[in-house]
Amino acid sequence: xxxxxxxxxxxxxxxxxxxxxxxxxxxxxxxxxxxxxxxxxxxxxxxxxxxxxxxxxxxxxxxxxxxxxxxxxxxxxxxxxxxxxxxxxxxxxxxxxxxxxxxxxxxxxxxxxxxxxxxxxxxxxxxxxxxxxxxxxxxxxxxxxxxxxxxxxxxxxxxxxxxxxxxxxxxxxxxxxxxxxxxxxxxxxxxxxxxxxxxxxxxxxxxxxxxxxxxxxxxxxxxxxxxxxxxxxxxxxxxxxxxxxxxxxxx
Amino acid sequence: xxxxxxxxxxxxxxxxxxxxxxxxxxxxxxxxxxxxxxxxxxxxxxxxxxxxxxxxxxxxxxxxxxxxxxxxxxxxxxxxxxxxxxxxxxxxxxxxxxxxxxxxxxxxxxxxxxxxxxxxxxxxxxxxxxxxxxxxxxxxxxxxxxxxxxxxxxxxxxxxxxxxxxxxxxxxxxxxxxxxxxxxxxxxxxxxxxxxxxxxxxxxxxxxxxxxxxxxxxxxxxxxxxxxxxxxxxxxxxxxxxxx
Numbered sequence: 001x002x003x004x005x006x007x008x009x010x011x012x013x014x015x016x017x018x019x020x021x022x023x024x025x026x027x028x029x030x031x032x033x034x035x036x037x038x039x040x041x042x043x044x045x046x047x048x049x050x051x052x053x054x055x056x057x058x059x060x061x062x063x064x065x066x067x068x069x070x071x072x073x074x075x076x077x078x079x080x081x082x083x084x085x086x087x088x089x090x091x092x093x094x095x096x097x098x099x100x101x102x103x104x105x106x107x108x109x110x111x112x113x114x115x116x117x118x119x120x121x122x123x124x125x126x127x128x129x130x131x132x133x134x135x136x137x138x139x140x141x142x143x144x145x146x147x148x149x150x151x152x153x154x155x156x157x158x159x160x161x162x163x164x165x166x167x168x169x170x171x172x173x174x175x176x177x178x179x180x181x182x183x184x185x186x187x188x189x190x191x192x193x194x195x196x197x198x199x200x201x202x203x204x205x206x207x208x209x210x211x212x213x214x215x216x217x218x219x220x221x222x223x224x225x226x227x228x229x230x231x232x233x234x235x236x237x238x239x240x241x242x243x244x245x246x247x248x249x250x251x
Numbered sequence: 252x253x254x255x256x257x258x259x260x261x262x263x264x265x266x267x268x269x270x271x272x273x274x275x276x277x278x279x280x281x282x283x284x285x286x287x288x289x290x291x292x293x294x295x296x297x298x299x300x301x302x303x304x305x306x307x308x309x310x311x312x313x314x315x316x317x318x319x320x321x322x323x324x325x326x327x328x329x330x331x332x333x334x335x336x337x338x339x340x341x342x343x344x345x346x347x348x349x350x351x352x353x354x355x356x357x358x359x360x361x362x363x364x365x366x367x368x369x370x371x372x373x374x375x376x377x378x379x380x381x382x383x384x385x386x387x388x389x390x391x392x393x394x395x396x397x398x399x400x401x402x403x404x405x406x407x408x409x410x411x412x413x414x415x416x417x418x419x420x421x422x423x424x425x426x427x428x429x430x431x432x433x434x435x436x437x438x439x440x441x442x443x444x445x446x447x448x449x450x451x452x453x454x455x456x457x458x459x460x461x462x463x464x465x466x467x468x469x470x471x472x473x474x475x476x477x478x479x480x481x482x483x484x485x486x487x488x489x490x491x492x493x494x495x
Contacts, residue, residue, distance in 0.1 A: 006357025014345050085341035089402070092307040092335055093358035094327035251269060251310045 003095035011107030027118045030065040058123045059210040060182030066116045067148040070108035074152030075165040097243040108149035137212020144205045147232035153239040157248045176202045257321030259285045259410045259441035265315035275301040276465040288436045290456030291445040298465040299445040307335045334408030338415040340395045342387035349383045359406035373401040393424045410441045449485045461492045468492045
């Protein structure tokens with residue numbers, strides 16, 4: 001287990017050494033969203049359901065900041081390690097494949113949690129966001145982070161250039177997050193957009209986190225958690241498979 | 252000096268075919284006894300780095316078996332016995348000299364107290380004291396090469412694999428690295444060295460294997476190879492072996 005502990009430490013060290021890039025920048029951009037969308041649009045859109053608009057968008061923005069960080073961190077850490085070939089130091093070490101998967105997953109999760117906690121503190125101060133269901137919130141965030149941290153690993157392992165990692169981030173994850181109900185309730189969407197929202201996995205994650213914070217959700221919390229879990233488990237298993245077989249990691 | 256009865260390295264029927272169809276090693280057999288200083292010579296593309304990568308679990312073997320001191324090479328025990336300094340500089344860009352050594356020790360299961368002492372020992376032995384808190388990308392080429400070797404030796408491996416360790420280094424550093432490697436060997440460590448420098452192989456290695464196109468052409472001491480090929484210089488052995 002010593003190897004696993006040191007790999008976790010290494011991945012955490014990378015996040016902390018680059019904290020302005022890995023934590024501060026995403027926190028600032030999410031806060032700008034809260035200020036620009038919440039406080040300016042909040043003057044026009046007073047409430048969504050029974051919730052003030054600036055409070056309504058906080059859970060989605062925290063989710064968005066966290067999942068993007070989890071994905072980006074792990075995609076870049078593993079791609080960099082492959083590109084510079086210092087991953088060989090880990091691959092040749094007496095570590096089990098699950099140590100490697102778990103160790104490399106941790107960095108993204110730590111970074112996402114640092115962002116999430118910072119945003120939560122700021123959101124409590126600025127708009128007094130409540131936490132109605134802490135257990136469901138913790139579960140939703142855990143599942144979401146496992147999903148996106150694992151996806152980051154998989155993409156970082158398959159990527160052949162830096163562009164591949166940013167392509168998935170910008171063309172897949174970011175749009176799905178934006179249309180996943182971060183800024184609105186799908187109740188206001190006309191058909192077929194409302195129905196189409198239900199095939200967006202990020203929609204379920206945003207709603208489960210929103211339920212944890214506000215006690216309100218567009219769909220059942222258990223359905224949201226089940227969908228997120230149904231994606232997180234195979235994503236982690238996929239990353240584990242790559243480390244077990246050495247596919248794309250070993251020639 | 253204690254010599255392990257099991258060979259330090261035993262390759263049986265080792266075959267590696269890459270995904271693009273290139274056959275890098277074919278039915279390769281080799282045994283290196285414990286405590287040996289063994290040299291592997293061959294042109295680019297002969298299969299030297301493939302062989303090393305196979306031993307160090309850095310590629311997927313197509314067929315065959317690799318044993319390290321009698322243990323299958325992919326077991327945790329066997330992995331902990333091998334130290335590798337690769338041909339290309341592959342240092343973690345986020346870590347300082349000291350961290351590079353400490354994290355390597357951690358990955359290889361050393362405990363914290365042992366790590367601290369050994370890292371300091373390696374830093375001093377390789378003349379990196381003034382650079383201990385400098386990140387790898389800020390080191391000079393020679394310092395990086397030293398750190399690479401220090402990292403390979405950090406966990407006190409029983410089998411040290413050096414893939415062209417002196418490629419592109421200046422005369423002084425080459426002499427320094429030679430001295431350190433020889434000292435290491437005199438302490439009982441088994442060394443497998445690949446090199447393009449024939450003088451290096453002759454000066455350091457007790458036994459030399461010549462490989463070409465994934466096959467073993469010959470193996471013997473430098474004198475034995477000269478005698479076998481009927482020539483007086485190792486360069487001529489090399490030329491004859493590669494042309495045969």
